[in-house]
Amino acid sequence: MKRRLITAILALSIVSIAPASAHEKFRIIGKITRVSSSVLDVKQTKDGKVILMFMPATITVMRNKTKGSMKDLKAGLNVVVDAIGDDLDDLEVVTVRIVPPAAKKP
Amino acid sequence: MTEKHQTTGAPNPVAAPSIHTLLKTTAAAMSVAAVLLVTCVLPAEYAIDPTGVGRRLGLTEIASPTLKVAEPLPSDSALAPVVNGPVGLYPAEFKFDVFEVVLAPYEYIEYKYQLEKGATMLYSWHASAAVIHDFHGEHSGAVGEGTPEAETYDKQQRQQASGSLTAPFTGIHGWYWENPGGSPITIRVTSSGYYASSVEIHSDHTRRVHTLRPANALSLAPEPPATAGGQ
Numbered sequence: 001m002k003r004r005l006i007t008a009i010l011a012l013s014i015v016s017i018a019p020a021s022a023h024e025k026f027r028i029i030g031k032i033t034r035v036s037s038s039v040l041d042v043k044q045t046k047d048g049k050v051i052l053m054f055m056p057a058t059i060t061v062m063r064n065k066t067k068g069s070m071k072d073l074k075a076g077l078n079v080v081v082d083a084i085g086d087d088l089d090d091l092e093v094v095t096v097r098i099v100p101p102a103a104k105k106p
Numbered sequence: 107m108t109e110k111h112q113t114t115g116a117p118n119p120v121a122a123p124s125i126h127t128l129l130k131t132t133a134a135a136m137s138v139a140a141v142l143l144v145t146c147v148l149p150a151e152y153a154i155d156p157t158g159v160g161r162r163l164g165l166t167e168i169a170s171p172t173l174k175v176a177e178p179l180p181s182d183s184a185l186a187p188v189v190n191g192p193v194g195l196y197p198a199e200f201k202f203d204v205f206e207v208v209l210a211p212y213e214y215i216e217y218k219y220q221l222e223k224g225a226t227m228l229y230s231w232h233a234s235a236a237v238i239h240d241f242h243g244e245h246s247g248a249v250g251e252g253t254p255e256a257e258t259y260d261k262q263q264r265q266q267a268s269g270s271l272t273a274p275f276t277g278i279h280g281w282y283w284e285n286p287g288g289s290p291i292t293i294r295v296t297s298s299g300y301y302a303s304s305v306e307i308h309s310d311h312t313r314r315v316h317t318l319r320p321a322n323a324l325s326l327a328p329e330p331p332a333t334a335g336g337q
Contacts (some may be wrong), residue, residue, distance in 0.1 A: 019328050026309075026310075026311070027212070027213070027214065027309045027310075029210070029213065031209070040224065045210070046210065080212045097212075099211075099212065099288070100288050101288070
C-alpha cells in the first residue's frame, strides 16, 4: 500500500512539472513602465491600467520590422505586446513590437 | 534509570528500500507519467493526440478551442437554401446589416456572421486607411480529423473589398481587421443575406452579438417628383 502510494505521488509530481500553458491571446498596447530580465510592465494607452507580464527568455522583439533583443526594451518605450494567458493577471509575453507613439482615438 | 531508558527506547527503525525496489518504483511512476503525458497533457496543451484519447475526452478542445457565437441560432434549416438548379429558395427572411467601428492604433477586431452551408451573403466594406485583413470562416462545433477548424478566403492588406460569399460550411464567416499604424482607422461594412446574427470580437476579448434586421424593415424613400419633360 505504501509503495503504491509512493508510486502514485511520484507519477503525479512528474506530470505536474509540465507547464500549464494558457491558450488565450491578448494584445497589450501602451508604454513600458518597468522591465527586468523576466518581467515586463506596460501601462495601457486605452485605460491607463498597468499590466504585469512574465517575460521568458524566448520572446521575439521587433523594431521597425527588424528583429531586436530584450536589451532594446526600456522604460518609456511605446510597445505592442502579444501575450498568452488565462486573463490579464496571468500573462506571458510572446512578442514585443517597439512602435512610435500612437495617436488617441477621436 | 539509564538501563530502563535503554530497554524502552526508540521503536525499531524501518528498513530502507533496496536499490532494486527504488528502481522498480521509479520505473512504474515514469510509466504512469508517460501514459498521462501522451493521453492527457499533450492533447490539452499542444493538441497533439497520437492515441485519440484526448479528442474523446474533449482535451484537444482546450488547446484549440472552437470559437463559438455567444447566442447560437435556433433550428437553422430556414437559413439553408433549397437548391433548384440555379435557384436557391430560403424559407427564412432576407436580412441586412451595417456595422462601423473605429480601430485604435494596433488594435484588431473580428466581425462575423453565422451562415449555414450553402447560404449566400453579399458584402462591401471600406476602411479609412489600409488594414491587415483576413476574410475567413470557422466551423461551428467539432470538425473531423484532418479538417482545419478555419479556412481563409482572402488574406492581404486592403482598404476595401466587395463581393459575395457562399458558405462552404456551417459556421461563422467574416473578417479580422487590424490597424497596422499609429492613427485610428474607421471601418464600415454593409452586407445582406440569409443570416440571423453577427458577432464582434475585440482584441480585449469582449464580444457582442447583433440581431440583424429583416429587409422589410427598410423604409422606401419617396420617389422624386417627375420632371415636366418626362411624359
